[in-house]
Amino acid sequence: MAAIPLPGAEHENYLNKEYGIRSWLLTTDHKRIALLYLLSITFFFFIGGFFALLIRLELLTPAGDLVQADTYNKLFTMHGQVMVFFFLIPAVPAVLGNFLIPIMIGAKDLAFPRINLLSWYIFIIGGCFMLYTILTGGADTGWTFYTPLSTSFLDTHVVAAAVAIFIAGFSSILTGLNFIVTVHRMRAPGMTWSRLPLFVWANYATSIIQVLGTPVLAITLALVALERLFHFGIFDPQKGGDPLLFQHLFWFYSHPAVYIMILPGMGVVSEIVACFSRKRVFGYKFMALAVIAIAVFGFLVWAHHMFVAGISLYAALVFSLLSYLVAVPSAIKVFNWTATMYKGSISYTTPMLYAFGFIGLFTMGGLTGLFLAALGLDVHVTDTYFVIAHFHYIMVGGMVMAYIGGLHFWWPKISGRMYPESWGRLAALTIFIGFNLTFFPQFILGYLGMPRRYWQYSPEYQVLNVLSTAGSTILAVGYVLPMVYFLWSMRYGKVADENPWGAAGLEWMTASPPPTFNFDETPEVTWEAYNYGEAKEVPVER
């Protein structure tokens, strides 16, 4: 339990140990790699966000007047592909997970530091292909690449986009592989499975999905590329191939991919809620079990995306039933977070505000999932804005809230500086309001019947679309704010001490920022996770 009690002093840490571009590009330090990821995905986040704004602007009026139909199709395709594969999937695992998992389990690094760096380079190569795709005119397959449209009917850069995602997929696989081995083999003495923070559990479950699911997407996209390049006929009905097989393979990955995006977010929220309620997470064991259950059952529900695609009646029944089963562990999570607050000592710091936002929006996203899993109702709302609203509540309302909340929570650890608290709260509120204004009207649009991916639409849908577009501008401001004050705080922020929140967890027992090998001495863990009962002092609310 040795930490360096040197708040403010220039102790040697992972940031100041070496300088220069080489020391960053050739680093094997998981913390530096996490920052490399942070930079890269922030870049892609703003690209994807820019596309989103253009989409919303186009939809301000019913007529297609801002951009051409083909351009619009490219916008939503690139928005989806960039956001899903180059932001959401790497966001929490590759940034926060990379930075924190070794520290949280008391290890000096991930099990394979060089593979960790390799995974970032692979991500960058994939990202370059994505940028190439965008800069040379983009692809317009939709992020789902449905065949035979993607294979035989478009002459855009479909292969480049597929290659980009194929490559980025291997980065995701390697991250997952690294986490699995690290959690199994690198835990400090005394850090038993039942003492792991839920953030580690969540990332562990995520890793399982990454390792099992991503290769299936990879081979599917590879076959799509082969169809385009060499006219293989595996998914082409013209040649007797089956486009539904493509959909099965695609969703076999892409449904679990939703959990790749949301599970780590759940982990973040568990840490934040426990810390700012100053309580052990309610029902720790069930929380850990729930994430594993979600990861496992998540693989059995993919065809709920295909209820109107032409699958058999009985297949649809089975997949609907299984989809309801996977909803149970998600419900458990929400109830337990709420119960954690009971009789706590709650402070409304910025990360906690994000956690509140997450719980609320995730609840709404999850509950609307019940609508979509109900077979007879799904027939009406699938492929409409109802679905768009639903998954944005999960991914943007849930996952992005958790990610930004996590960045605030661990920012003192990452940068050694405090962000300005009042600005933080303002941004959280802006994002929450902007988000709801953007996406709530889309639920109504969807039930009214407005299909997704429509460049122009019937005039009666306009009012709700205007509201949505208005919301998106507020949301955009909300997302720019944290970036500005995070950058500001790196220079002018108050210097953070080892544990500014009075939080439990090994990451708070080493210096801020941590030294290169995280701990001067391998810690020996003798306490349970979230031992807030024994925590020393409650920091004064600022």
Place this chain on the structure above:
Amino acid sequence: MFANLPLWPDRASNMAGNVDALFIFLLILCGLMCVAIFIMILVFAAKYRRRKGVEAEQIEGSTALELTWSGVPLLIFMGIFAWGAIIYFQERTPPQDSAEIYTVAKQWMWKFQHMEGQREINELHVPVGRDVKMIMTSQDVIHSFYVPAFRIKQDVLPGRYTVAWFRATKAGTYHLFCAEYCGTSHSGMIGSVVVMEPALYEQWLSGGPAAPLPQAGKQLFMSLGCSTCHRLDTQGRGPNLANLYNHPVLLEDGRTIIADDNYIGESILNPAAKLVSGFKPIMPTFQGIISEEQLNALVAYIKSLSQPTEGEAGSRNTPAASPSGQPQTMQVQ
């Protein structure tokens, strides 16, 4: 502008009420769940806000509680599942005596072929109160037949038939959307469903063109030379097609399948794929030779060979332009 803010879609089919009922039930249930959770969070956040000298009370958890809040939702979920499944089952099982309308989707239009011979583009006329079964295929990519006011949606795939059905309950004109992204003009692949009172519908029908669909199919059957092998009186070089539809067929590889729309269509385009036991693979493929619409006519004809009422269905037979104004002729590709 704000008069232009509908909050509920038109309700114009037998299915709409059922779907809405489930939707409203879920709205109330989930609304209550949401409100309950939000109130709890707000109350806890206010009541247990951080105060000097007040420590949090450490609670490990409660297995009983955990089991309750997994078990109770599970039961509720099973209820929702069953309700949704019942509606879906209805949506997927068209009544036996439905009127059939063949549909061809292509980039970016909808083409409809009524049994009586009428053909329409992007406009579909149907009567109030009749069960209508849409038998749909696509000429290129996947599309989706979506009529929000009917609460039905079904993807339309190339190379096979999919089916949707409805019974319109209210006269009016409703949106028809393509709901599966299909390329450049996806959002332009829209049309309208015109639901008419039966009398008006009859009137509309009587303005129809040439031959009923099965009869058009019969002409094709002759002109393509199918009838030289597939004879109706005796067993020719190809199987006798009388009473084929909806009956079991023994295949060369030992499987037995029911001859449905999909089987008949596939056997025309790809004769060798499911060879009938005892026959040689000598039939040429018609893929690329006949259009989807001609295929529909052939299928409709072959199906009519199994119906005792053959010839009755298509008694309305006046040559005229189609009511949607587009002159339509079958084209051999």
Place this chain on the structure above:
Amino acid sequence: MSDSATVADHNPALQHHFADMEQQQQAATMGMWVFLITEIMFFGGMFLAYMVYRYMYYAAFVAGSQAMDFWYGTINTIVLICSSLTMALAVRASQVGQRKALVALLIVTMLFGCAFMGIKAIEYTGHWRDHQFPGASFHFEGPDPQHIEIFFSLYWAMTGFHALHMLIGIVVVGFITFYAWRGRYGPDYHNPVENVGLYWHFVDIVWIYLYPLLYLISHKHTG
């Protein structure tokens, strides 16, 4: 796992972030197994497609399979089984520290791998010449050429990805051979050899499935 103990028996191959060699070796082995699981899923997608289409177009698959050259497939299977044997012996040699045997066995393994690739290349050329590559130039005399094209699509995709894995395997074994020659591996440290061995066996096993599925489909349907 105190620090002083690990410093005492410090092995030059021990990376700084591991407490001891045992931890390092366990991590490496586990990492390899997890990697192989992803590989199974990768090939699994194609095997699934194969199963679906074989069920749908069984007759075409029989016809396509009969166009395969039985002997090329069989000889390649034998070659790969032999290479697995030499690879297993190589791993054993590294464990007991026989440097020369290790290097020799790895080279033989690589040669078997190259032989496989050579035979495969001859076979591919034949298929190419006979218009058995999917696409516009595809041509097949038979009742159902369209679905035979699907068989060949799968054939090229599956054996192609397998060959790619073989190629990567040969290159990696090449590196390992170089380090083995430099004497890096011995009884204390040999998990790179073990891991490349695991990979090699995996790629062989994939072929063991591909061989009957592509070359040996029977005439008679037994289902």
